[in-house]
Amino acid sequence: MKNWAFRFFLTFSLPLALQKHLSLVFNVFYSISFLYRSIHSISNFQPLEINLQLWH
Structure with a gap:
């Protein structure tokens, strides 16, 4: 059994x-790939410091 x-x-x-x-x-x-693409599109339009503040 x-x-x-x-x-x-x-x-x-x-x-x-x-x-x-x-x-x-x-x-x-x-x-993860979606986040990576959105981060890239954001960093193309905004300064990197604002981008880093958004994700931390």
């Missing part, structure tokens, strides 16, 4: 956990 439960866990829970981790990593990467 334990072996069956472990196989069930391997076939169902692990792929779900991996999918969650992958989507989390993708979301983090996407938001």
Whole structure:
């Protein structure tokens, strides 16, 4: 019975956990790149000191 439960866990829970981790990593990467782009567009229009004050 334990072996069956472990196989069930391997076939169902692990792929779900991996999918969650992958989507989390993708979301983090996407938001970081979005922040990076917005910071670049802000720093193109404003002085760097104001930009640094905004993000700290």
